[in-house]
Amino acid sequence: MFSSYDGLCTIGELAGQTGVSVRTVRFYSDRGLLPEASRSAGGHRRYAPEAVERLRMIRALRGLDLPVAEVRRILDEQDARDVGAGEGGALEDAVAGRLRALGSELAALRWREAALRLVQESPPAERPDRLRLVGAVAAPPSTASLARFWRAWLPPRMPARSVTAFLKAAVPDLPDDPRPAQVLAFARLHAYVTRPCDGRGGRYQPQAHGVAGARASAVLYAGLAEAYDLAGGELRRDAEPGPGEALDAFVDAYASTYGTCDTAAFRHGLAGRLADDPRIDRYWELTAEVISAPDDRPEPTPGSAHDWLLASLETQLGAMDGVDVREGAGSEARSPGSDAPDGARAISPR
Template sequence: MFSSYDGLCTIGELAERAGVSVKTVRFYSDRGLLPEASRSAGGHRRYAPDAVERLSLIRSLRGLDLPVAEVRRILDEQDGRDGRGEQGAGGAAGGSGALEDAVAGRLRVLGSELRALRWREAALRLVQDCPSAERPARLRLVGAVAAPPSTAALARFWRAWLPARMPARSVRAFLEVAVPDPPEDPGPAQVLAFARLYALVTGPCTASGPCQPSAHRAAGARESAVLYAGLAKAYELAGGELRRGEGPRPGEALDGFVDAYASTYRTRDTPGFRRQLAGQLAADPRIDRYWELTAEVLGAPGGRPEPTPGTAHDWLLEALDADLSTMSH
């Protein structure tokens, strides 16, 4: 209790009891977070004893960097519970749905900010450690990428590259595999690889760059779904071979790869079809650079890169060539 006859205190007394400035108390009062109990005859603010505890809660919430609007929602929820005769201020805040939502939201923001800081640090080290003559170009390259980086441009690239009538579910499944998630704590080399990947997918389609294969332009919805579902299984099997260090060879992975194309073209898997397929795939536009950079983005610094659809595709093409070579002897 305060020492005044009515148990109330002035703004100065409240500030002194709470260990804050009068300006701070006035700030929260003016924003409706710290209600006044009354005004004196001279118009001075008067506060009830529970204002000390409420002000302490406000300061704690603001100390977590919660915005004033979020603090108001938490206090309003607490006031609603107190009005129904439920638990008091300290305990109520602990079980507050508004508090939980605010803290979860702030954690998401902080997580994004921390990722951005880690990417900026790695980018700065990348620029710092490169030869001075290369710095302007490298600055332009990494400066074009937001921090933390977005994968939206990569997804747009694939949506334009994949068959136009490919079912949305098949597109989503492919994007989950083809679009790399940037690492949370990247090294400079991974930042450079992602920046180069971003430049690749946002650049124009040229004779030497990645353009949509002619087979994609002719494929209908059903054919596209069959092709990419079959390729996904074949790439998974080939990825297992790559992890075990196996060289390209005929087997289940290659059979699934060829069958994906045979089913799409509604034909049988024959030696003649395999020769035709090998020639067609060799003539199709390739995006090897995309997969090389993806492996660099995903690979831990100094570690062995994980297989990608691109490295699996190359393994399968070499397996197909090896198989055809065996047939010709």
């Protein structure tokens, strides 16, 4: 293979055998990936025959865009196996890590492509505003701003497990391959939750946040999560609002929180209280646009589930033939308000 009498090759011969430049061979040698067998009397590098396959392996690994540090770890592990040591796994770990990184890079490219198409397809008069919107969002975007918004919105001292469960429902999973409309919806959603609170309801804080205890908050939001899940199924079936399991779970969440019974009087009081609650419809509208597939009906959100449940409650109460069930209600059928246990008041993710 080599012309040398001792079976070793020069750096030029090694480069010629593997189709790389002398500079490349020197680069890998200087970084410890390609050991020299010896030096000539004149100080020139000399390599053993196995250096050919090692250099080809290095080129293959670098061709997968693995960094030099990962290549070194793989080669070190291979050397250890050759002498009966080492457990393996370096190559698998490196490939898995590169796949994860590549997935993030591809996601970023898809979001950038959709953002560019959005600008391209926008009417000229709307392009400056849309450029500002999408320019404020990273690619791929992060939902951290949405999580911060809800953490500020939720009752203080709410148990971490309850907060995590609520965030899972309230913060949308972003599409891997978004349409321009979804990019615009998320950019608007990001702008919505990061705008400064101006003292005029910008954060839509429920009244109960300052008074509801940690236990009451956990009970309420756990019950609401169950009710919203049930209502989501009804929405997917295009069911008309009305009495049923979802509505019962919804009312029971509040009744359990207030330590009272689910009675007709309680439902009347609850309906009146919820009708006056602050609303953040825009958040849920944009969330539905972000998560819904093209040309499909909007996916249910906690906001749309809440609307359906409130409509169900009003439908049920409207069917009571005008009877004022609040008159003569017992002390256990407390209406949600300032006299609820522990100062709790009706709250909803609206």
